[in-house]
Amino acid sequence: MHSQSEENYLKAIYSIELHNGKSVSTNNIAEKLKTKASSVTDMIKKLAEKNLVNYKKYQGTSLTSKGKKIAVKIVRKHRLWEAFLVNKLDFSWDEVHDLAEQLEHIKSDSLIDKLEEFLDYPAFDPHGDPIPDKDGNIEHHKNLMLSSVDILDECTVIGVKDSSSIFLKFLDKKNIKLGSTLKVISKEEFDNSMVIENNKNNYSISHQISKNLFVKKI
């Protein structure tokens, strides 16, 4: 089996690969995992040895299909656990990430499959991220950010890009949640802030917010 640390590296590489296409640099990984570049080099060598990543000195890393499969499985576990915590145990969406970070490493296939059934096969986690199925299939269909919605268009919030507790609590304060219907009233060129209508209230939100909200046009 793979250690907790190996799994964290694979997941980190997977998520960086998703968001920038090209091969993943040592520093990218170090930053994501809050570790040092030298530690990353060591671990990447080990993962390459196990055929989980492709690696040539000084040329970055990418997951092999074997490595990707494991990474997706960890993501699946992470998101199902988050769904459990929010849907069944009544945690709020800003409390579950760190817990899922631990739970995702529990080793058992039947556990995660039974959990999925217990939750009624949810398609998304509490942050709107898609949950891979048992075979590792996953649909990424979130691409539109609120920041690029046109004036007077309406949209529904379907996900958050930043899952940090601070951001999520801030959204709570602004009364923005998954499923909220927002209408863009106006945009300010100076700081890219925008005024939106939400629940019949109009208020301004910063670019920092609008560029971290995935939406779907209505």
Add this chain to the structure above:
Amino acid sequence: MHSQSEENYLKAIYSIELHNGKSVSTNNIAEKLKTKASSVTDMIKKLAEKNLVNYKKYQGTSLTSKGKKIAVKIVRKHRLWEAFLVNKLDFSWDEVHDLAEQLEHIKSDSLIDKLEEFLDYPAFDPHGDPIPDKDGNIEHHKNLMLSSVDILDECTVIGVKDSSSIFLKFLDKKNIKLGSTLKVISKEEFDNSMVIENNKNNYSISHQISKNLFVKKI
């Protein structure tokens, strides 16, 4: 915080202390944890350093109240997770021990309290073991074994001493579960086997079984 390994040692010492009263020997622990005596000595020194156990060279170990508190907490987590797996996810009682062995180390107080609430404050785990409450209070009231029940007396099965998968599967085959009402029909002095009546069927069970079943007289 404490490492997974430290927690496993504390739990082992706790369970040995419970079952033999006196102070716990290095070999006791090594056997329980399937490790070597030298490893145990090392770890005990570390635990003593942290004031979790009392230790004097060559004189065995005992938990301090601080150590006991942690041990009971791990036991609480272990049993609540087992209850969750059986009551909610539909695992059978012989499948949950190893999984709970992992889950018991998840670090979060609110998680375990919410889990307990979700399960409706169960008093016992799937093997009949009592679940400590939030403050660490635990009632041990299982002391009567089926093997010492008198002929023609009736009793209810309230727990198993051995939680191994083999034993539990064997009980399934014999149709013995928590709550089963058994009547002792006869006892064989030669091998200490006994004939019991269960669900209107009479059959013989070995001493190996009867001495591992906790019962309550009716």
Add this chain to the structure above:
DNA sequence: TCAAATATTTAGACTTGTCTAAAAAATATT
């Protein structure tokens, strides 16, 4: 194009938890 800045790797050290082999202490046996 070549020096300066940045990124990556290597070398060597440290921590945690484990092990084997040997030494020392405690207990059992004669």
Add this chain to the structure above:
DNA sequence: AATATTTTTTAGACAAGTCTAAATATTTGA
């Protein structure tokens, strides 16, 4: 009481994962 056996501790080694500091490679940009 002296010896043999068993238990426990110590000494020294190792693997995993991390770190700092130094060396090396790559990229930037004057």
